[in-house]
Amino acid sequence: MRVKREVPQEHAHENVLTIIDQLLGLNNPDGIQAAVFGLLGAAAAIQGAGDIEDADCLQQATADIAFTNAKEAGDVDGQVAALLYRALERNTGSVGLESVLCESLVAVNPEIAAITQHQDPAADGAAALNKAIALELVKQIVAVGGDPALANEASTFAPGEIGDPTGAGNTCDDATDLAGCINTLGLRVDDLSAEEIAAAAEEVAAPAASATAVLDCAAIPAATTAAAVAKATAAPAAAVAGEFGDCADPTxxxxxxxxGRQEDAFEANDLTDFPHGSALNIKVISSFICDQLVNKCKADADAVDICDAAAAAVDGLKGQDAADVFNALLGF
Structure with a gap:
């Protein structure tokens, strides 16, 4: 039985596409025809990809160029729009089908590299994944000086029904609605609450508590159990490493x-299991790693508790010492 294609939705966020097209007009070295092509399936996307050979990387490449142009112009709103565009859901072949991530290109701007596109909300695990993407989006928006509440502008629709013969889901597609039909029609389902946005923004804005790598148990939130801290500080590498599920190296x-960042920064040692752009604040990376242990690696509860305790312990620490403490607490 042939699976009907999901109906178009690439113009649902026309408010974002309009800004990206304006930014492409400033400098477009790859000859990308329009921002909308980056939100299409690969077969259609390649028709407007210009010199970008991998259609699954067109959305990232478009966002990267737009971000560069906005940054050079000192345009914070444009940088935020580029971040939002990178996080938008792409069209796929059917309701519940995930879009392919970009693997052949590395974004020039680490802010763009830190983000991937939303996935179809009907896909397995999409709610947790899309929330994680939105939380990272908050952090990157704050980092460029934007309003973190705008992160929800990249949110997608309510889940459609798997097997829906119409392929319609709960979508809209209107290139003439410059406010974005997903907004005008009230179809956007926000990923984050106001409290979640504030908490994520605070992680980026919080000043460093110490420049010296000292394990301060008082800095660990009360919600982190004493048992988890004890395991983190005492577990030998061999005992912990086997508990990280499908991921072997969370260091x-x-x-x-x-x-491409030209200054010392933190990043995951294993970028295959933990694909995230670099960050100047270790908490951005440690939080992502702990989230991945749950969402991707399927690590056991003890390993996740250990990671959370380690992330809390190094919050505010700087440089190589911070990385060393985090890794040691994970047993490496």
Whole structure:
């Protein structure tokens, strides 16, 4: 039986696409025809990809160019729009089908590299994944000086019904609605509450508590159990490493990162299991790693507790010492 294609929704966030097209007009070295092509399935996307050879990387490449142009112009709103665009859901072949992530290109801007696109809300695990994407989006928006509440502008629709013969889901598609039909029609389902946005923004804005790597148990939130802290500080590498589920290496490295940033920063040592752009604040990376242990690696509860305790313990620490403490608490 042939599976009907999901109906178009690429113009649902026309408010974002309009800004990206304006930014592409400033400098478009790859000849990308329009922002909307980056939100299409690969077969259609390649028709407007210009010199970008991998259609699954067109959305990232478009966002990267737009972000660069906005940054050079000192346009914070444009940088935020580029971040939002990178996080938008792409069209796929049917309700519940995930879109392919970009693997062949590395974004020039680490802010863009830190984000991936929303997935179809009917896909397995999409709610947790899309929330994680939105939380990272908050942090990147704050980092460029934007309003973190705008992160919900990249939110997608309510889940459609798997097997729906119409392929319609709960979508809209209107290139003439410059406010975005997902907004005008009230179809957007926000990923984050106001409290979640504030908490994520605070992680980026919080000043460093110490420049010296000292394990301060008083800095660990009360919600982190004493048992978890004890396990984190005492567990030998062999005992812990086997408990991280499908992921073998949740450690963090510090130095010139692989994403093009020209200053020392933190990033995951294993970027295959923990694909995230570098960050100047270790908490951005440690929080992502702990989230991935739950959402991707399927690690056991003890390992997740250990990671959470380690992340809390190094919050505010800087440099190589911070990475060393985090890794040691995980048993590496």
């Amino acid at each position: 963090i490295v510090f130095g010139i990162p692989s994403d």
